[in-house]
Amino acid sequence: MTNVISEIRKDYIYNLILKGERADGRTFDEYRDISIQTNLISKAEGSALVKIGSSQVLAGIKMQPGEPYPDAPNRGVIITNAELVPLASPTFEPGPPTEVGIELARVVDRGVRESKAVNLETLCLVPGKQVWIIFIDVHILDNCGNILDASSLGAIAALLTTKVPASKFGLGEDYPLPVNDIPIATTAIEFGDVVMFDPDVDEESIANTRLTVITSVNGSICGMQKSGTGTLRTEQICRIVDVACEKAKEIREKFLEV
Amino acid sequence: MEECNDNISFFKEGLRLDSRRPDELRPIKIEAGVLARADGSCYIEMGGNKVIAAVYGPREVHPRHLQEVTRAIVRYRYNMASFSVEERKRPGPDRRSHEISKVSREALEPVILTSYFPRSVIDVFVEVLQADAGTRTAGINAASVALADAGIPMKSMISACAAGKVGDTLVLDPMKEEDNFGQADMPVAMTPNGDITLLQMDGRFTKDEFSQALEMAMKGCREIYELQRKCLIGKYAQLETEPFLEVQVCD
Numbered sequence: 001m002t003n004v005i006s007e008i009r010k011d012y013i014y015n016l017i018l019k020g021e022r023a024d025g026r027t028f029d030e031y032r033d034i035s036i037q038t039n040l041i042s043k044a045e046g047s048a049l050v051k052i053g054s055s056q057v058l059a060g061i062k063m064q065p066g067e068p069y070p071d072a073p074n075r076g077v078i079i080t081n082a083e084l085v086p087l088a089s090p091t092f093e094p095g096p097p098t099e100v101g102i103e104l105a106r107v108v109d110r111g112v113r114e115s116k117a118v119n120l121e122t123l124c125l126v127p128g129k130q131v132w133i134i135f136i137d138v139h140i141l142d143n144c145g146n147i148l149d150a151s152s153l154g155a156i157a158a159l160l161t162t163k164v165p166a167s168k169f170g171l172g173e174d175y176p177l178p179v180n181d182i183p184i185a186t187t188a189i190e191f192g193d194v195v196m197f198d199p200d201v202d203e204e205s206i207a208n209t210r211l212t213v214i215t216s217v218n219g220s221i222c223g224m225q226k227s228g229t230g231t232l233r234t235e236q237i238c239r240i241v242d243v244a245c246e247k248a249k250e251i252r253e254k255f256l257e258v
Numbered sequence: 259m260e261e262c263n264d265n266i267s268f269f270k271e272g273l274r275l276d277s278r279r280p281d282e283l284r285p286i287k288i289e290a291g292v293l294a295r296a297d298g299s300c301y302i303e304m305g306g307n308k309v310i311a312a313v314y315g316p317r318e319v320h321p322r323h324l325q326e327v328t329r330a331i332v333r334y335r336y337n338m339a340s341f342s343v344e345e346r347k348r349p350g351p352d353r354r355s356h357e358i359s360k361v362s363r364e365a366l367e368p369v370i371l372t373s374y375f376p377r378s379v380i381d382v383f384v385e386v387l388q389a390d391a392g393t394r395t396a397g398i399n400a401a402s403v404a405l406a407d408a409g410i411p412m413k414s415m416i417s418a419c420a421a422g423k424v425g426d427t428l429v430l431d432p433m434k435e436e437d438n439f440g441q442a443d444m445p446v447a448m449t450p451n452g453d454i455t456l457l458q459m460d461g462r463f464t465k466d467e468f469s470q471a472l473e474m475a476m477k478g479c480r481e482i483y484e485l486q487r488k489c490l491i492g493k494y495a496q497l498e499t500e501p502f503l504e505v506q507v508c509d
Contacts, residue, residue, distance in 0.1 A: 041308070041388045044341035054294035058387060060341025083349055085337060087312040087383035089295050094335055096350070137340045137349070139385065141310060142293040201295075 004091075005205050013202060017194050024053075024200065029243050031198040036153065036254055038161040046162030046177070050154040052198065054144040059136065059154030061162045063177075065125060065169050066133040076123020080109035080136040082151060089143035089201075107185065107225045108138060108152050111214040114222040115183035117156060122178060125171065132164065134177075145200035148212055152185035153251070160255065182255055183222055184248035187212045188240045195236055197243060211237065213244035217252070221245075268425040268436065275435060276305075283419065283431045283478050288399070288489040290407045298408025300489075302400040304419075305433055306390025308342075311400035313408040316378035330375035334363035336397055338386040358394045365398050365418065365447040365456035371411040380410060391437035395419050395445050398456065403486050407493070415486055416455055418447035419478035421471040423461065428471050430478045442467075446475040450483045 013023055022028070032053030041047035044060035051057075068075060082105035086092045097105070112118065123132040136158070138151045162177040189199045189207035196203060204210070208230025214223035221241065226232065232240075273279060284305030293299035296312035303309075319325040336358045340349045351359075362384070370380065382405065384397040395418035402416040422432035423442040437443055442461025448454045463471060 041339075041341055042306070043343055043388050043390075047341065056293070058339070060339060062341050062346035064346065081340070081349060083339070085383065085385055086314075086335065086381065087293070087296065087299075087310065087385050090314055090317070094337075094351075135340065135346050137346075139339050139387070141385070142295055144294050 005202055009202060010206050013206060014191075017191055017196075022196070023202065026198075028194060028196045029247070031247065031251070032200075034153070034251060034254055036157050038157055044158075045165055046158040046160070048154045048157035048161065050150045050157065052146055052150045052153075053200065054142060055147055055150050056140075056142040057147055057150040057154045058139045058141055059151065059158040060139070061158045062135040062137070063132055063162070063165055064135075065130050065171070068124070068128065068131040072120075073128035074124045074131075075120040076118070076131045077133045078109065078113060078118065078120070078136065079133065080105045080112070080138070080155070082108065082138040082140065084140050084143075088140040088147075092140075092143065103225070103227065104148055104151060105138065107148060107212060107214075107223065108136070108155050110223040110225075111152050111183035111185055112136065112155055112159065115181040115214070115216040117179050117181040117183055117216075118159065119178065119180060134159075134162075143201060145202075145204050146187055146198050149185050149187050149198065152183070152214065156182055156184075157255065181216045182252050183214050183216050184251050185212050185214045185223075186244040186247045186251075188243070189228075190230060190232055190236060195240055195243075197247065211240050213241055215245050215248040219245055268439075269427065274429065274433075276433060280427055280429045281474055281477070283481060284433065286482065286485055288403060288485055290403050290489050290493045296404070296408070298404045298406070298410070300400040300403035300407060302396050302403070304392060304396045304399070305431070306388060307386070307393055307396040308388040309384060309386050309393060309396040309400050311382065311384045311397060311404040313380065313382050313401070313404045313410065315380040315408070316375035316410070317381070319377065319379040324379070325377045328376055329372040330370075330378045330380050332363055332367050332370060332372065332380050332382065334359050334366065334382045334384070334401070336362060336384045336386070336394065338389060338393070342386050342389045358397075361456055361458060362394055362398050362401065366401055366405065366416055368453070368455050369413040369416055369449060370405065371413065374411055380405075391432055391434045392420050392445070395447065398447050399482055399486065403489060406490055414449045414451070415483060416447050416449060417479040417483040417486060418445065418456060419475055419482055420445040421475035421478070423463065423467065423471070428467060428474060430474050442471070444468075444471055444475065446472065446479065448476060448479050450480070452476065 046061040209228040298313040398418040447456035
């Protein structure tokens with residue numbers, strides 16, 4: 001699952017960092033261009049294609065009635081799944097989900113769940129018997145780095161366009177799924193003293209540590225995930241959180257355009 | 259009497275439910291080179307089908323015991339997104355996708371010059387993003403363009419489409435309703451000079467109907483071939499006229 005990167009490329013990126021530059025000319029806090037297209041898949045209840053630079057992620061929502069969990073009889077169910085299909089990268093392989101894929105899906109799930117973007121109580125049909133199950137399926141199409149942010153954006157963008165397919169199951173009229181929050185994940189990597197946002201695939205593969213911060217509309221943090229084998233100092237974490245909040249605001253404005 | 263009823267439900271004044279003639283393809287859109295990481299890629303829309311294909315290779319074979327001393331092996335993975343169909347599909351391969359992967363690989367392998375790359379593998383990945391009957395033929399069409407886009411040497415392109423029978427009438431490129439309630443479905447893939455590389459059939463045809471349906475499918479394939487060609491020429495003719503400016507130093 002590791003991306004092979006030549007020593008000379010590694011050196012080049014490292015030397016640029018010492019000069020305060022990045023290979024594609026961005027500043028350390030700058031994101032690549034983000035585009036969101038919704039409702040591309042008419043078979044799905046909601047869908048969104050998110051591009052961050054050349055990275056492409058397609059998220060689709062399917063809904064069906066089903067049984068609630070016994071410990072939450074009045075609450076709907078969200079099941080998030082990520083497919084790191086081998087089409088997306090020379091390092092992805094077919095087969096059961098890998099650690100990376102499971103982590104990705106769980107972080108996306110955390111953003112949606114913890115921000116309470118979807119009020120699960122409103123998804124109850126018959127208490128203890130029948131609730132709506134929301135399947136969030138994230139399909140990675142092209143991995144050019146930072147697919148986590150793209151997946152998280154895709155999930156919420158797809159939810160925002162979701163129509164609850166009530167008529168299909170004889171449960172009344174279709175209606176738009178109420179969404180109360182827009183959680184935004186922002187990911188940074190760490191190199192020595194430098195913190196860089198929205199890493200591309202080369203930057204990802206030479207960094208030791210990655211930190212994802214998920215913020216909700218009111219500016220609070222609703223999820224975090226550190227991954228990688230390195231360490232982070234508190235001042236680095238604080239800086240990442242500060243920038244993450246600002247970036248999230250900018251990115252959230254994208255949704256007003258959709 | 260039955261014929262009469264069927265005709266009423268599938269045809270209106272000689273046209274189909276989506277107002278196509280019986281021998282008309284659905285609208286097709288093909289785009290090459292849509293993925294940055296892949297060596298070659300293609301996005302295709304055939305009616306309601308949305309399919310993306312990527313080619314990686316020739317590259318080293320893993321696991322090693324699969325490698326062939328005299329030629330490259332070809333792997334083809336057909337996969338459906340869980341949201342591509344009406345009822346959510348459980349992610350991952352099933353018996354259907356294994357079969358489709360096999361016949362699709364065998365549809366493309368005859369034109370790939372595998373002997374140029376011994377001990378290596380050419381991987382073809384096909385993801386169905388939205389399904390509307392005819393995903394395997396859409397996948398093969400996309401894969402063929404993606405192979406060309408990856409610069410894999412081939413004897414020719416491969417084009418594919420299906421012919422079927424509904425309400426006792428032969429139709430080209432059946433859509434979902436026609437496929438579900440139809441009497442026969444026959445996907446075909448071929449080279450531009452008419453060598454068939456994929457042929458499957460289910461349902462019921464008379465001998466005459468079969469030869470007519472095959473003729474119809476082959477005509478569809480020729481139309482698709484022209485679109486595939488146009489797509490590749492569109493992408494690469496442009497590159498040729500551009501002056502060669504950038505040379506990446508650090509790679």
